[in-house]
Amino acid sequence: xxxxxxxxxxxxxxxxxxxxxxxxxxxxxxxxxxxxxxxxxxxxxxxxxxxxxxxxxxxxxxxxxxxxxxxxxxxxxxxxxxxxxxxxxxxxxxxxxxxxxxxxxxxxxxxxxxxxxxxxxxxxxxxxxxxxxxxxxxxxxxxxxxxxxxxxxxxxxxxxxxxxxxxxxxxxxxxxxxxxxxxxxxxxxxxxxxxxxxxxxxxxxxxxxxxxxxxxxxxxxxxxxxxxxx
Amino acid sequence: xxxxxxxxxxxxxxxxxxxxxxxxxxxxxxxxxxxxxxxxxxxxxxxxxxxxxxxxxxxxxxxxxxxxxxxxxxxxxxxxxxxxxxxxxxxxxxxxxxxxxxxxxxxxxxxxxxxxxxxxxxxxxxxxxxxxxxxxxxxxxxxxxxxxxxxxxxxxxxxxxxxxxxxxxxxxxxxxxxxxxxxxxxxxxxxxxxxxxxxxxxxxxxxxxxxxxxxxxxxxxxxxxxxxxx
Numbered sequence: 001x002x003x004x005x006x007x008x009x010x011x012x013x014x015x016x017x018x019x020x021x022x023x024x025x026x027x028x029x030x031x032x033x034x035x036x037x038x039x040x041x042x043x044x045x046x047x048x049x050x051x052x053x054x055x056x057x058x059x060x061x062x063x064x065x066x067x068x069x070x071x072x073x074x075x076x077x078x079x080x081x082x083x084x085x086x087x088x089x090x091x092x093x094x095x096x097x098x099x100x101x102x103x104x105x106x107x108x109x110x111x112x113x114x115x116x117x118x119x120x121x122x123x124x125x126x127x128x129x130x131x132x133x134x135x136x137x138x139x140x141x142x143x144x145x146x147x148x149x150x151x152x153x154x155x156x157x158x159x160x161x162x163x164x165x166x167x168x169x170x171x172x173x174x175x176x177x178x179x180x181x182x183x184x185x186x187x188x189x190x191x192x193x194x195x196x197x198x199x200x201x202x203x204x205x206x207x208x209x210x211x212x213x214x215x216x217x218x219x220x221x222x223x224x225x226x227x228x229x230x
Numbered sequence: 231x232x233x234x235x236x237x238x239x240x241x242x243x244x245x246x247x248x249x250x251x252x253x254x255x256x257x258x259x260x261x262x263x264x265x266x267x268x269x270x271x272x273x274x275x276x277x278x279x280x281x282x283x284x285x286x287x288x289x290x291x292x293x294x295x296x297x298x299x300x301x302x303x304x305x306x307x308x309x310x311x312x313x314x315x316x317x318x319x320x321x322x323x324x325x326x327x328x329x330x331x332x333x334x335x336x337x338x339x340x341x342x343x344x345x346x347x348x349x350x351x352x353x354x355x356x357x358x359x360x361x362x363x364x365x366x367x368x369x370x371x372x373x374x375x376x377x378x379x380x381x382x383x384x385x386x387x388x389x390x391x392x393x394x395x396x397x398x399x400x401x402x403x404x405x406x407x408x409x410x411x412x413x414x415x416x417x418x419x420x421x422x423x424x425x426x427x428x429x430x431x432x433x434x435x436x437x438x439x440x441x442x443x444x445x446x447x448x449x450x451x452x453x454x455x456x457x458x459x460x
Contacts, residue, residue, distance in 0.1 A: 134367070135367070139363075141362075179369055
């Protein structure tokens with residue numbers, strides 16, 4: 001396998017995908033076209049505009065981009081593709097669309113056969129075992145929360161440390177993930193913005209500029225350094 | 231109908247339910263026993279301990295509390311009850327339990343027949359049309375997102391204004407609710423902590439100390455004063 005699952009597409013104050021430039025050149029080595037999956041986007045911009053935004057980054061690394069929404073037969077388009085990128089947005093909407101159009105398992109199979117995959121945010125959530133650790137609002141009801149399971153754990157993207165100054169009784173991110181662990185026995189990797197999961201063959205590491213917080217059932221959460229194997 | 235749907239159980243720095251004391255005396259007038267529904271609680275404390283916490287507030291207003299989890303026949307317990315309170319926790323877990331045990335419709339019917347109901351946080355979410363505007367993490371998969379529909383709109387509890395100082399690319403609450411409105415044509419009432427919905431007969435008002443932010447499809451969000459009819 002050859003994948004990147006990133007916490008975010010854009011660092012605060014940065015340009016779209018810019019912080020991942022060197023990594024993406026390696027991920028997509030020898031590839032001249034990528035299929036972009038825009039289905040997480042619930043509004044604001046159209047699938048065409050979202051794809052155009054992706055194109056304007058990818059043309060700087062000499063890769064063409066086609067939006068999956070442009071194809072009549074999306075299963076065929078996935079099977080014919082050379083590589084993939086799934087952008088962020090709402091994970092419920094993304095998972096619902098992928099399941100309803102029978103695309104989740106087709107995408108999984110192609111990636112497991114070695115085609116490069118980049119996911120950002122919602123696009124990273126679907127690389128995990130299921131979407132039960134997304135931060136998104138459940139604006140639609142997917143037929144299942146199961147995802148591709150490209151890695152043997154779940155990701156919590158945009159992981160955010162508690163803010164001790166906030167005078168508010170909503171749950172912190174850490175509380176939410178601990179609630180997940182009362183109902184599920186599955187490791188959760190809290191990826192701070194600027195971090196990503198890299199899988200090459202069977203080797204999985206966490207990369208980027210930040211420490212990563214890992215949550216496991218009946219264990220205290222712990223921090224791991226960039227480069228640590230998972 | 232005679233209900234309160236509150237944003238939170240506890241104000242920052244306050245005691246459990248304390249800010250609602252005078253309202254609860256009115257809500258439960260003539261009632262000496264309330265059934266407490268603890269099923270939102272995913273861990274941390276047991277259903278018994280959660281019920282004990284509720285009891286220690288309610289005894290100060292001379293009302294006995296029984297936890298619904300204590301009854302073998304929960305449907306019968308709901309039908310025999312005089313009044314209800316559903317506490318906060320995880321809305322996915324609460325909705326899953328209520329649907330799987332066929333309690334959602336029984337509770338709805340009893341409340342529509344006039345029995346007093348208090349919901350806080352997750353317990354307020356289930357008073358709305360569906361749970362698609364919860365802030366909670368989807369730690370379990372409910373058989374449906376539909377809720378009791380005691381009011382003709384959805385609630386977003388613990389509504390939180392954007393923090394302009396946060397250097398983070400996760401979605402704001404307002405962005406999330408606007409995403410909901412791209413997929414659903416249903417009013418969303420963003421209840422800040424310290425606010426609640428009061429329904430007496432057919433009259434629905436928003437109450438408390440804060441302005442309330444209302445979101446509707448194809449409209450700019452707007453603020454309403456305490457006492458405004460909805």
